[in-house]
Amino acid sequence: MLRTFKADLHIHTCLSPCADLNMSPRAIVNRATERGLDVIGISDHNSSENAPAVMKAACNTALRVLPGMEVTSREEVHILAVFDTVDKALRLQEIVYEHLPGENDAESFGLQVVVNEDHDVLGFNRRLLAGATELAVEQVVEHICGLEGLAIAAHVDREAFGIIGQLGFIPAELRLDALELSANLSPAEARRRFPQYAGFAFVRSSDAHFVTDIGKAWTSLLLSEPTTREIRKALHGEDGRRVVAEDG
Numbered sequence: 001m002l003r004t005f006k007a008d009l010h011i012h013t014c015l016s017p018c019a020d021l022n023m024s025p026r027a028i029v030n031r032a033t034e035r036g037l038d039v040i041g042i043s044d045h046n047s048s049e050n051a052p053a054v055m056k057a058a059c060n061t062a063l064r065v066l067p068g069m070e071v072t073s074r075e076e077v078h079i080l081a082v083f084d085t086v087d088k089a090l091r092l093q094e095i096v097y098e099h100l101p102g103e104n105d106a107e108s109f110g111l112q113v114v115v116n117e118d119h120d121v122l123g124f125n126r127r128l129l130a131g132a133t134e135l136a137v138e139q140v141v142e143h144i145c146g147l148e149g150l151a152i153a154a155h156v157d158r159e160a161f162g163i164i165g166q167l168g169f170i171p172a173e174l175r176l177d178a179l180e181l182s183a184n185l186s187p188a189e190a191r192r193r194f195p196q197y198a199g200f201a202f203v204r205s206s207d208a209h210f211v212t213d214i215g216k217a218w219t220s221l222l223l224s225e226p227t228t229r230e231i232r233k234a235l236h237g238e239d240g241r242r243v244v245a246e247d248g
């Protein structure tokens with residue numbers, strides 16, 4: 001049986017140097033639940049180290065947490081990766097870490113806090129998570145697809161770090177599952193602005209860096225269950241699965 005799931009697939013935690021330190025696993029789960037979300041994606045910059053803690057924090061709730069990452073390509077394009085399992089997310093993380101030069105300067109960029117589900121500090125990530133990987137955008141998407149994850153071009157309406165702003169266009173051969181709109185742009189306006197990309201599904205997400213932003217934008221999807229396989233079908237309009245609304 002199909003039903004509607006309300007999804008916000010782009011949420012940062014206190015691991016992202018630019019995110020609020022109060023973005024703890026339980027705060028995220030509580031706020032997402034309050035906002036009536038059924039599915040959230042955890043997407044810190046170039047790392048999935050806090051995704052397991054958010055999944056644990058959601059353990060006894062109805063909220064489904066999908067582990068993922070927001071990868072920065074060498075052209076400074078942000079691509080969201082969304083997986084079902086921590087194992088897959090950590091395999092992408094391994095690839096990303098092999099191609100991510102530099103060390104974080106916490107004074108300039110912010111702390112990168114690794115926590116457990118109770119927000120106990122387990123350590124600090126020392127990599128330059130705010131930096132760009134050495135992977136071309138095509139390679140990033142290929143790696144995500146190879147791990148059966150969803151590959152979504154993040155905030156395509158934003159000049160900085162959006163694929164259209166950075167490259168000037170979306171390469172036709174890229175196997176993207178969807179284009180994400182920021183909370184600032186309505187889907188109707190996006191269709192007017194980007195008629196050449198009408199073949200892509202649009203999703204909207206909050207890109208929350210603060211607890212209060214969680215669920216500020218979301219997408220409702222008609223699915224049998226909140227898995228990446230079902231979400232992919234909805235994004236491609238297969239088997240009766242579909243995007244119901246990109247709202248928020």
Ligand SMILES: [Zn+2]
Pocket residue numbers: 070078154155161
């Ligand atoms: Zn981004």
Ligand SMILES: [Zn+2]
Pocket residue numbers: 010012043070207
């Ligand atoms: Zn983001």
